[in-house]
Amino acid sequence: MIQSKAVWNSFVLLALSSTLAAATQPATTDNSPPPTHHQILLADDTIEPTMIVRWMTTDGPREISAPMTYGPPKGGVILQSNLTDQSGDQSKDAQSNIRAYLALGGSRVDTGAGHSKGIVIRAGLTKVESARPLFAKIAPGSHIEIELQGVVLSEPIQYHQGTGIMHLKYAIGDLLACSLPGTARNQYLLSDPKDTLGGRVVAGENATPGALEGIKESGGSFEITVNPDDPTTMSYIVKVPYGYFRHLQDPWDSTLPGTFFEPIHLHAEAELIPVWATPLDREWIIESNDPPEGSSSPGDSDEQVEQSTGSDD
Secondary structure: OHHHHHHHHHHHHHHHHHHHHHHOOOOOOOOOOOOHHHOOOOEOOOOOOEEEEEEEEOOEEEEEEEEOOEOOOOOOEEEEOOOEOOOOOEOOOOEEEEEEEEEEOOHHHHOOOOOOOOEEEEEEEEEOOOOOOOOOOEOOOOEEEEEEEEEEEOOOEEEOOOOOEEEEEOOHHHHHHOOOOHHHOEEEEEOOOOOOOOOOOOEOOOEEOOOOEOOOOOOOEEEEEEOOOOOOEEEEEEEEEHHHHOOOOOOOOOOOOOOOOOOOEEEEEEEEEEOOOOOOOHHHOOOOOOOOOOOOOOOOOHHHHHHHHOOOO
16 A cells, blocks of 8 residues: 555656646747637737828828827827928928727628638728818829838737728718718728628629739739738738729719718728638638628728717718
């Protein structure tokens, strides 16, 4: 009996030693999944990214920016530039008509068309005053650029190819003035020509597939950069021809500034996934023009946008 107890104690000590040895082994450097507590991809909210918006005006280039904190997809901060007048004081044109926010999540996730291990980084712009232009004095034929710098994630990431999109939302009053139904207020510019957001959008009706693909010089693009020296850090630049902000169903066939109604809100978003995660095959997405029963059009809620703009439309 004493001998059996000694053998048992030796077995326990051996098992305990093996466990401690395994726990102190260095982390593997291959692409195997990380420990369970790293399975949820998060953004480091202690580091503030910077949002920059650029466009060409009739007076020259315009750039406005602000450091951003993560928050809900509404409200935010009014972007300003460093313009000064002849006296050296801040110019009255320094404050823009753009209120910006930075949020996690987004319409791709909301529609169920996202990656189960992914995270969506959303940069949103909303009109401060709905009656004023979103991009003051914009020159005909120019592009809008939205740049997001210094996004830090909880682990090394990769861009989920083809997930970059821009969502445009229009005022109900503008739609009614053009005899368009309220259900037409959401429009989407897509990177991937095959993307349907899980069957929720229809090309030519409420979506422009491939608008941000970046293969045509005159078109739009969605450029994501992951820092090779620190793959937890990323940035992106979205370039959109101003003419793409014209509603696809607008009866007036003109893209000149002032000849079509602008969206009162827009946001750019891209999905990031861990380096070890397998991207989705977009051909698996069911192509259907009818949203699942009980679902609504993807995007920011009407209440959120109207509260942000102060509009009664």
